[in-house]
Amino acid sequence: MRVLVVGAGYAGATAAVRLAGRSRGRVEVTVVNPRPTFVNRLRLHHLAVGRRVPAPDLAELLGRGVTFVEGYVTDLDPDAGRARISGPDGMREVSFDRVVLATGSTTEPVPVPGGDHVHAVGDLESAHRLRAAFAALPEGADAAVVGGGLTGLETVGELAETRPDVRVRLVTAGEVAAWFTPRAADYVRRTLAGLNVETLGDTHVLAVEPDRLLLADGAELPSALTVWCGGFAAPPLARESGIAVDAQGAVITDATLRSLSHPTVLAVGDSGHTPGPGGDRYSMSCQFAFPSAMHAANLLRAEALDLEPRPGRSAFNLSFTARCVSLGGHNAVLQKTDHDDVATGRAWTGRTARLVKAIQVRGVVTNIAVERRIPGVIGWPHADPATRPAAQPLPG
Ligand SMILES: Cc1cc2nc3c(=O)[nH]c(=O)nc-3n(C[C@H](O)[C@H](O)[C@H](O)COP(=O)(O)OP(=O)(O)OC[C@H]3O[C@@H](n4cnc5c(N)ncnc54)[C@H](O)[C@@H]3O)c2cc1C
Structure with missing residues (x-):
């Protein structure tokens, strides 16, 4: 199975390393990203005020199991399984059987x-x-x-x-x-x-x-x-490719992260509009980007290896637990949330919150490296199945 991953932010990079690492050589994973270094988006406001933000080499982060192509996907034809890429060496075309859209978002x-x-x-x-x-x-x-x-x-x-x-x-x-x-x-x-x-x-x-x-x-x-800082919207690729999107340009998916209009397309992270426990889409966040990517990798692996998905496991299920927000370099607040990302209960400030924030902004890159070294090792919290939206059948 040839899988094209468009975008190597948190979601795209995670989906690629997990799938490549767990598919016993049965999946060829190609990742396309406009630049050769990883952008840690959580830190873009740090960069904007002049702080130094590391930019790890993407090919190294993704490892040898993944083919990395520097470029921007300009045209995507999910029915024909073809993508056109504009890169430093000009235009090229890539064919695929499945595509993971991980194009993230940008300011609305x-x-x-x-x-x-x-x-x-x-x-x-x-x-x-x-x-x-x-x-x-x-x-x-x-x-x-x-x-x-x-x-x-x-x-x-x-x-x-x-x-x-x-x-x-x-x-x-x-x-x-x-x-x-x-x-x-x-x-x-x-x-x-x-x-x-x-x-x-x-x-x-x-x-x-x-x-x-x-x-x-x-x-x-x-x-x-x-x-x-009014809000984020997805880049135009999905809409321009004729894939069903919402008002922010995010791909509308079923509970298994597959596009409602094009089942060979899976959407993860900010570029996916997936129904959450309360019926609204999961919030654009790292909390959604990582687990949705890991789930998409699990589904594609099962498909490539002809494995029956474990009962009740084809639907994506995530429980939000907390959000950590920094207010400059010396203050932060860690707010507990319910499974649907609504603030509730306790909040921590001071050293605890600062430490959690520091771990979060650095840990996002570590997560990808860990997943590459020990694919499948990272899990995520699940919501009570009773509140989970019903899974749609997987395409045959
Ligand atoms: C300043 C800031 C602070 C934030 N703080 C937090 C926080 O504290 N906690 C939290 O949970 N979330 C936070 N977020 C939100 C979080 O960064 C996003 O939810 C997260 O980046 C989504 O990950 P992603 O992988 O879906 O997308 P991205 O990280 O946006 O990655 C998408 C990648 O796809 C590439 N791409 C796009 N189009 C194409 C194309 N056509 N071809 C090839 N590649 C393409 C992009 O260049 C990019 O590399 C913050 C965001 C910002 C901007």
Whole structure:
């Protein structure tokens, strides 16, 4: 079986090494990624404020069992099993029997006028541009992060801590830190205030101009540098290939991670819209990227080796347990969640949270290396089967 993995972020790299390592030579795994080094996306806001972020060599990380092709998949024909790749040596074509889409996500197109003026941290190139623009801000300048999700909170914390001489604001349509339980939310707001971040909740941005934000209530906020953290969307490949996608361009899958429109396509990580325990899609996160990739590898292995999937094991099943959010380099909060990624119960701060965050941002690369050395060794927490969406039959 020839399996093409498109994208080598957390999900693509994990799916590739696990499948190659467990398929007893019966699967040829090819991975395509636009650059030869691994991007640890969790750290793009670190890169944006000038911190050094290691970029491991991808071919080495993937190991010899996987064929690595540097390039960008520009056309995908799942029915014919063909992909066109644009790489440093020009165009080439690759044939496949199954494709794992692991193209991740990037910052959503800005939904208000003035999108050309914003910066972002959703992808490597944007983070590099932000790094230059942020470093060039004069003392006393105004900067704003728009979007109060977890990435917005982490980003504003980094900016404020790195440049206390810049006036940094967080502008969000909802309540500030609304996702957390009340005590943890209070900690987040106090910590941001301690970093001199001015937080503006329930504030809608109508337009972005080069030196200001125009707000829905008619007010204006000075901002010489605006970072958009409104949300993530998938790259256009799946939509352009005629695969059924949702409004964010993510492949709509059944509970076995297979595309509803094209069963030879499996989608993992941020590029897959898979129903979670509560019926909504699993949140875009590492917590979903790694297990979905490992599950896709298990299914493809079973298919290649003609193994019956273990009863009840073809449907993907993941229970979220906690989220860890940093607020600059010295503060973090570890928030317990229910299986559906809703904040609940206890939250930890201080050393415990900082340590967990440090392990998380470094451990993501280690996970892939461990999976390559001992394929199949890593597991993940499962939700109660009673709350799991029903599995669709595997295609014959
Ligand atoms: C600043 C920041 C902080 C974050 N913090 C957290 C956090 O604390 N916890 C958490 O759980 N999540 C966090 N996230 C979200 C997390 O990074 C994503 O959920 C995760 O990266 C998804 O992994 P992935 O493998 O699906 O996609 P990605 O990591 O995005 O990898 C996708 C890969 O596919 C490649 N690709 C795309 N299109 C093509 C194509 N056509 N051809 C070939 N290759 C292609 C991309 O270049 C990329 O290398 C954060 C995100 C950001 C930006």
